[in-house]
Amino acid sequence: MILDDYFNLFKNGIFICLFLSTISYWFSLRFTNFKILYDLAKISSRLSTLALFSFLASRWLQYGYFPLSNLYESLIFLSCLLLFVHQILEYKTQSKFFGAILIPIILFITSFGDLTLPLEMQKASALVPALQSNWLMMHVSLMMLSYAILLLGSLFSIIFLILFLPLSKGSEINFEIAGNFKEPIGFKELSEKKGPYGALLSAGGQFLLALDNWSYRAISLGFPLLTIGIIAGAVWANEAWGSYWSWDPKETWALITWLVFAAYLHVRLIVGWAGKGPAIVASLGFFVVWVCYLGVNFLGQGLHSYGWLA
Numbered sequence: 230m231i232l233d234d235y236f237n238l239f240k241n242g243i244f245i246c247l248f249l250s251t252i253s254y255w256f257s258l259r260f261t262n263f264k265i266l267y268d269l270a271k272i273s274s275r276l277s278t279l280a281l282f283s284f285l286a287s288r289w290l291q292y293g294y295f296p297l298s299n300l301y302e303s304l305i306f307l308s309c310l311l312l313f314v315h316q317i318l319e320y321k322t323q324s325k326f327f328g329a330i331l332i333p334i335i336l337f338i339t340s341f342g343d344l345t346l347p348l349e350m351q352k353a354s355a356l357v358p359a360l361q362s363n364w365l366m367m368h369v370s371l372m373m374l375s376y377a378i379l380l381l382g383s384l385f386s387i388i389f390l391i392l393f394l395p396l397s398k399g400s401e402i403n404f405e406i407a408g409n410f411k412e413p414i415g416f417k418e419l420s421e422k423k424g425p426y427g428a429l430l431s432a433g434g435q436f437l438l439a440l441d442n443w444s445y446r447a448i449s450l451g452f453p454l455l456t457i458g459i460i461a462g463a464v465w466a467n468e469a470w471g472s473y474w475s476w477d478p479k480e481t482w483a484l485i486t487w488l489v490f491a492a493y494l495h496v497r498l499i500v501g502w503a504g505k506g507p508a509i510v511a512s513l514g515f516f517v518v519w520v521c522y523l524g525v526n527f528l529g530q531g532l533h534s535y536g537w538l539a
Contacts, residue, residue: 236351239284240343246277247336254329267325274332278312281339285309297369300526301351304342306370307522308335310377330384364465371458372483375451376522379490382447383515386508389440393505441504444511445497452490459483482521489514 253270260266285306288296296302315331318324342351462483463473474480493510496502 239280243277243280243284243339244336244343246273246280247332247339250274250277250328251332251336254325254332257325258329270325270328270332271319274312274315274328277332277335278309278316281305281309281312295366295370297365297373299350301342301346303369303373303522304338304346306373307377308338310374311335311338311381314377314381330388331381334384362465362469364461364468368458368461368465371454371461375454375458376518378447378451379455379486379518380515382444382451383511383518385440385444385447386511387515389437389444389508390505390512392437392440393508441508444508448490448493448511448514452487452494455483455487455490459487478525479521482517482525486514486517486521489517 250270250273253266253273257263257266257270285296285302288302297306311331312335315327315335318327462480466475466480467473489510493507493514496510497507
């Protein structure tokens with residue numbers, strides 16, 4: 230009973246902090262003169278990060294295994310990773326833009342886990358024999374980290390396309406919503422290039438150029454993590470099930486995800502495209518990652534099913 234109360238207290242506290250942070254970030258974009266709104270948003274987001282990290286750490290210490298044994302724990306772990314990435318980006322750019330788009334997504338993920346998944350799935354339980362391996366931490370944590378970074382990079386591309394389309398038609402866009410957006414590494418070099426970026430620069434869309442650059446850098450980091458995670462999973466599968474690859478639904482969609490982002494990097498690095506074309510490919514990757522991570526579990530089939538709707 231005490232553990233249940235402690236569990237519910239954590240969930241309620243995390244929801245309140247994330248909700249407060251979401252509202253504060255949104256209002257801070259509209260009412261830029263009220264600095265207290267941005268301060269409140271930052272404080273509540275940091276409290277959310279600390280609360281989620283403490284929640285996962287307490288489960289690890291209490292039950293003796295890395296908290297990635299079911300769908301609920303993986304959702305909380307993904308939310309925690311996204312919060313850490315958000316804190317890093319906000320620190321480096323001093324922009325409220327990242328919080329305004331990331332915190333609502335994290336709020337949705339945590340709320341989905343708390344309100345949609347059965348209560349029994351939210352409770353920690355003994356690991357099944359196949360998961361009682363040191364590969365659990367390496368494979369699953371790498372996959373979740375790659376998902377978080379790839380989702381972030383893909384989200385930047387989606388926002389790029391949303392802002393690029395009216396700009397390409399000559400419409401005016403207010404880029405002040407980005408706040409004090411600092412130039413990312415390589416911004417100056419990219420701004421000196423011609424071709425796909427010419428229209429953006431002539432229209433004053435330096436923020437779009439920064440978005441495209443951040444998207445490329447995020448996906449360039451997430452892709453090798455995804456590759457290593459898939460290889461580690463294949464080695465673990467051979468150890469647990471006697472086969473490196475079984476064309477399980479999760480394995481199949483992991484391969485599709487890898488191919489989509491490989492295509493993105495190919496058109497960026499080999500073909501030399503930038504801007505709208507690669508952004509479309511990356512935007513497709515956003516939905517493919519969600520199908521791979523979450524959609525496959527709805528089927529309740531395969532070796533990677535977390536048991537929901539099985």
